[in-house]
Amino acid sequence: MSTLFEKIGGEAAVDAAVDIFYRKVLSDDSISHFFETTDMEAQHAKQKSFLTMAFGGPNNYTGTDMRAAHAPLVAKGLNESHFNAVAGHLQATLEELNVPAELIAEVMAIAGSTKDDVLGL
Amino acid sequence: MPNITYQGKAYPSQADETVLDALRRNAVPVPFSCRAGSCHSCMLLCQEGGATERSQKDLKPALKKLNYFLACQCVPEKDMTISLPNDEDVYVSAHCVEKKQLSPTVWRFRFDTAVPMHYHAGQFVNLKNEMGWLRSYSLSSLPTEDEHLEIQVRRMPQGQMSHWLVDDFDVGMHIELGGPNGHCIYTDGEPEKPILMVGTGTGLAPLIGILRDGLHQGHSGPIHLYHGVRTADELYLHDTLSELAEQNSNVHYYACISGEDVTGEVEAGRAADVAMSEHPDLKGWRIFLCGAPEMVKAMRKNAFLAGASMPEISADAFTVPEH
Numbered sequence: 001m002s003t004l005f006e007k008i009g010g011e012a013a014v015d016a017a018v019d020i021f022y023r024k025v026l027s028d029d030s031i032s033h034f035f036e037t038t039d040m041e042a043q044h045a046k047q048k049s050f051l052t053m054a055f056g057g058p059n060n061y062t063g064t065d066m067r068a069a070h071a072p073l074v075a076k077g078l079n080e081s082h083f084n085a086v087a088g089h090l091q092a093t094l095e096e097l098n099v100p101a102e103l104i105a106e107v108m109a110i111a112g113s114t115k116d117d118v119l120g121l
Numbered sequence: 122m123p124n125i126t127y128q129g130k131a132y133p134s135q136a137d138e139t140v141l142d143a144l145r146r147n148a149v150p151v152p153f154s155c156r157a158g159s160c161h162s163c164m165l166l167c168q169e170g171g172a173t174e175r176s177q178k179d180l181k182p183a184l185k186k187l188n189y190f191l192a193c194q195c196v197p198e199k200d201m202t203i204s205l206p207n208d209e210d211v212y213v214s215a216h217c218v219e220k221k222q223l224s225p226t227v228w229r230f231r232f233d234t235a236v237p238m239h240y241h242a243g244q245f246v247n248l249k250n251e252m253g254w255l256r257s258y259s260l261s262s263l264p265t266e267d268e269h270l271e272i273q274v275r276r277m278p279q280g281q282m283s284h285w286l287v288d289d290f291d292v293g294m295h296i297e298l299g300g301p302n303g304h305c306i307y308t309d310g311e312p313e314k315p316i317l318m319v320g321t322g323t324g325l326a327p328l329i330g331i332l333r334d335g336l337h338q339g340h341s342g343p344i345h346l347y348h349g350v351r352t353a354d355e356l357y358l359h360d361t362l363s364e365l366a367e368q369n370s371n372v373h374y375y376a377c378i379s380g381e382d383v384t385g386e387v388e389a390g391r392a393a394d395v396a397m398s399e400h401p402d403l404k405g406w407r408i409f410l411c412g413a414p415e416m417v418k419a420m421r422k423n424a425f426l427a428g429a430s431m432p433e434i435s436a437d438a439f440t441v442p443e444h
Contacts, residue, residue: 018431022425023426040421040425
């Protein structure tokens with residue numbers, strides 16, 4: 001029985017998805033300001049860890065980390081509409097890469113499970 | 122929180138604070154510049170205790186083994202006793218063999234080192250003078266073709282080091298040279314890939330090295346180089362680059378002038394804007410960006426949004442030291 005991460009294509013799938021996903025996020029004026037920093041390479045690496053986690057891959061994320069990392073953004077007004085916009089871009093990325101619908105559903109469920117921590121609820 | 126001991130005095134660090142920030146908070150003067158782990162100006166020696174893995178990952182193996190680390194990248198995990206680097210570990214003595222003015226504000230310096238320095242075109246070195254002033258300069262030479270190391274220095278209005286180099290430093294004199302550092306280099310294996318290079322001012326220095334390195338390694342895909350300056354008299358390599366473009370059908374050179382009216386074979390506007398308008402689709406391209414930090418930042422984003430993959434974008438932003 002293979003894991004979600006294996007079924008989706010492992011690290012290669014993350015590499016394929018990260019540019020498409022981050023490009024969508026940066027092009028979306030309603031959320032791009034949360035993702036723009038002086039160090040775009042570091043930001044790109046963060047998106048890669050996030051996708052690895054959402055794809056069910058090996059990661060060291062804890063809920064506390066998620067909260068702490070996003071707290072400054074929550075202070076700047078990060079809310080549910082922004083969270084949903086990012087989730088929408090994730091879904092669109094996976095569809096663009098022709099990931100089967102049942103795997104997309106699993107990824108979206110993992111991403112959705114981070115919502116309370118991301119938004120500090 | 123761990124203590125940082127420097128010159129016999131212990132400084133308690135705070136949560137998530139780097140060694141550099143802890144020293145600066147206590148007004149301890151140590152050299153630093155980019156604070157992003159790139160320039161290596163803040164490299165220190167760890168005499169007791171351990172430096173973190175992250176603070177050593179970009180160092181040469183020999184320096185790592187001697188327990189050097191980058192202060193701006195090190196959040197201490199245990200007590201550390203640290204000191205400034207030993208010059209003989211980090212620097213080689215360089216002897217100036219040529220100094221030549223290339224434009225109203227740009228000078229070229231060529232050096233010989235006592236021990237040959239192994240480097241890739243596009244990397245940079247740290248120059249340290251007798252007063253202890255430390256600055257990073259990109260190498261514009263190509264190790265396989267050029268006998269000497271070359272840097273191009275722009276006299277900056279507020280630039281202490283550039284004024285010193287231009288006014289007080291000359292052929293026959295010595296300076297300490299550390300490095301090489303940096304990852305903005307030509308990578309082989311994809312000779313047909315189109316390349317876009319954008320450099321402002323002396324950001325051109327590493328680009329001409331990388332360009333010549335690519336040609337030397339048989340790059341056959343198109344190479345488009347945009348050099349941005351404010352006024353035409355700052356196109357300090359115009360003849361060299363025009364000649365390279367004439368001799369190599371895949372090399373295209375564009376001189377971009379943003380600060381005055383233009384005539385003839387130059388383009389009006391900022392180099393990054395001109396480059397983006399002529400190459401709106403950068404999917405599958407290799408990108409090199411060097412020069413003013415705001416240009417590098419904006420162009421990195423625009424190139425990425427235009428389809429370039431993030432790992433294919435190499436950038437070298439000038440760092441402006443704080444005082």
